[in-house]
Amino acid sequence: xxxxxxxxxxxxxxxxxxxxxxxxxxxxxxxxxxxxxxxxxxxxxxxxxxxxxxxxxxxxxxxxxxxxxxxxxxxxxxxxxxxxxxxxxxxxxxxxxxxxxxxxxxxxxxxxxxxxxxxxxxxxxxxxxxxxxxxxxxxxxxxxxxxxxxxxxxxxxxxxxxxxxxxxxxxxxxxxxxxxxxxxxxxxxxxxxxxxxxxxxxxxxxxxxxxxxxxxxxxxxxxxxxxxxxxxxxxxxxxxxxxxxxxxxxxxxxxxxxxxxxxxxxxxxxxxxxxxxxxxxxxxxxxxxxxxxxxxxxxxxxxxxxxxxxxxxxxxxxxxxxxxxxxxxxxxxxxxxxxxxxxxxxxxxxxxxxxxxxxxxxxxxxxxxxxxxxxxxxxxxxxxxxxxxxxxxxxxxxxxxxxxxxxxxxxxxxxxxxxxxxxxxxxxxxxxxxxxxxxxxxxxxxxxxxxxxxxxxxxxxxxxxxxxxxx
Numbered sequence: 001x002x003x004x005x006x007x008x009x010x011x012x013x014x015x016x017x018x019x020x021x022x023x024x025x026x027x028x029x030x031x032x033x034x035x036x037x038x039x040x041x042x043x044x045x046x047x048x049x050x051x052x053x054x055x056x057x058x059x060x061x062x063x064x065x066x067x068x069x070x071x072x073x074x075x076x077x078x079x080x081x082x083x084x085x086x087x088x089x090x091x092x093x094x095x096x097x098x099x100x101x102x103x104x105x106x107x108x109x110x111x112x113x114x115x116x117x118x119x120x121x122x123x124x125x126x127x128x129x130x131x132x133x134x135x136x137x138x139x140x141x142x143x144x145x146x147x148x149x150x151x152x153x154x155x156x157x158x159x160x161x162x163x164x165x166x167x168x169x170x171x172x173x174x175x176x177x178x179x180x181x182x183x184x185x186x187x188x189x190x191x192x193x194x195x196x197x198x199x200x201x202x203x204x205x206x207x208x209x210x211x212x213x214x215x216x217x218x219x220x221x222x223x224x225x226x227x228x229x230x231x232x233x234x235x236x237x238x239x240x241x242x243x244x245x246x247x248x249x250x251x252x253x254x255x256x257x258x259x260x261x262x263x264x265x266x267x268x269x270x271x272x273x274x275x276x277x278x279x280x281x282x283x284x285x286x287x288x289x290x291x292x293x294x295x296x297x298x299x300x301x302x303x304x305x306x307x308x309x310x311x312x313x314x315x316x317x318x319x320x321x322x323x324x325x326x327x328x329x330x331x332x333x334x335x336x337x338x339x340x341x342x343x344x345x346x347x348x349x350x351x352x353x354x355x356x357x358x359x360x361x362x363x364x365x366x367x368x369x370x371x372x373x374x375x376x377x378x379x380x381x382x383x384x385x386x387x388x389x390x391x392x393x394x395x396x397x398x399x400x401x402x403x404x405x406x407x408x409x410x411x412x413x414x415x416x417x418x419x420x421x422x423x424x425x426x427x428x429x430x431x432x433x434x435x436x437x438x439x440x441x442x443x444x445x446x447x448x449x450x451x452x453x454x455x456x457x458x459x460x461x462x463x464x465x466x467x468x469x470x471x
Contacts, residue, residue, distance in 0.1 A: 052312040141171045240259070269284045
């Protein structure tokens with residue numbers, strides 16, 4: 001595979017120094033490879049993933065693998081997910097909406113319990129859990145046109161400047177991500193639960209960055225592709241986690257877990273365009289990424305067999321880091337070192353039992369991953385100025401979950417609804433002729449020193465149904 005390293009500008013660390021790097025690379029590093037997606041069984045999703053000190057659910061291995069040690073029966077389950085992803089994108093007072101829908105088997109898993117109760121040991125159970133989950137990476141965000149944004153090209157046709165009027169922009173990502181988890185949990189004297197897990201990740205995505213321009217040179221309105229896009233990435237990753245749950249009393253439990261970084265190996269293929277040429281070359285490169293290590297602290301209150309309340313606190317410890325093959329990866333690392341912050345996430349979940357019925361609910365909040373960043377940006381009237389953004393690329397995430405279930409003793413069925421919302425600022429359009437990083441079509445390129453920045457409200461409405469068998 002051909003190794004090609006992109007050259008970036010070496011100036012003091014800031015957002016604008018990434019002259020040749022597509023913005024979606026930064027977004028995907030955080031949103032795809034480093035994310036903490038809440039995805040699992042219907043029970044897990046209804047409680048917003050807050051099960052760290054409770055366990056007893058196959059998806060608890062994502063938060064604390066000691067939760068596998070809580071099982072006292074074998075368990076098999078299958079989850080159907082119906083996912084809706086909507087982006088409302090606003091620029092210069094105009095908005096565009098786009099929704100994607102996906103239905104799939106989003107989670108499947110099982111736990112094998114080994115009962116040690118017949119022995120004289122205080123070890124009661126040793127359990128083995130296997131879980132496989134998937135999520136769609138499809139995400140389309142289209143920004144409206146703003147006729148006040150005009151970009152002048154004085155170089156392509158000397159003496160006859162070309163005026164490009166902005167006609168809209170789209171980030172389009174589609175693909176899938178999966179996670180295969182193997183976990184072992186142990187029960188010591190029904191008071192201490194220990195666990196360890198191995199996680200195997202796989203991801204495939206295709207990313208496009210496209211802008212529309214009207215050219216007064218030939219009176220055309222065409223779509224132009226950002227340099228080095230579209231690109232495809234096929235990735236494999238590995239991580240491990242360990243955890244413990246302790247019963248302080250029959251009513252109070254605490255838990256702690258540590259998840260290693262995920263070591264990603266990324267095979268990337270992308271397009272490179274040239275001025276005054278209708279053709280594009282396809283190049284490939286390998287990238288290796290290490291995403292943040294995470295720690296989780298949990299506490300649960302179980303006053304009776306009919307009610308349980310759990311709180312999880314998840315904290316990133318390290319920062320994303322690429323293996324450095326050249327200036328591109330080095331300056332990506334400088335950017336994350338300077339501007340990335342380890343976000344915190346708080347999850348609260350509860351379950352109430354009425355005979356065989358189960359009522360569940362949960363809420364989760366995750367903070368932003370970037371400090372305030374300053375950009376040279378277009379104003380609505382087409383002028384430019386330096387502006388500061390507190391929620392660039394990815395925003396704070398709020399998750400609300402609700403669900404119910406029914407236990408038929410040997411069989412059970414759970415259903416849940418999940419609403420996930422976030423708002424963020426989406427930059428695009430910037431390109432630099434010195435670094436061959438503009439937008440290309442038919443041998444013409446459009447380069448803008450300033451960014452256009454739209455506001456995006458992302459809303460995900462998800463439904464899950466889990467059927468399971470206990471034996």
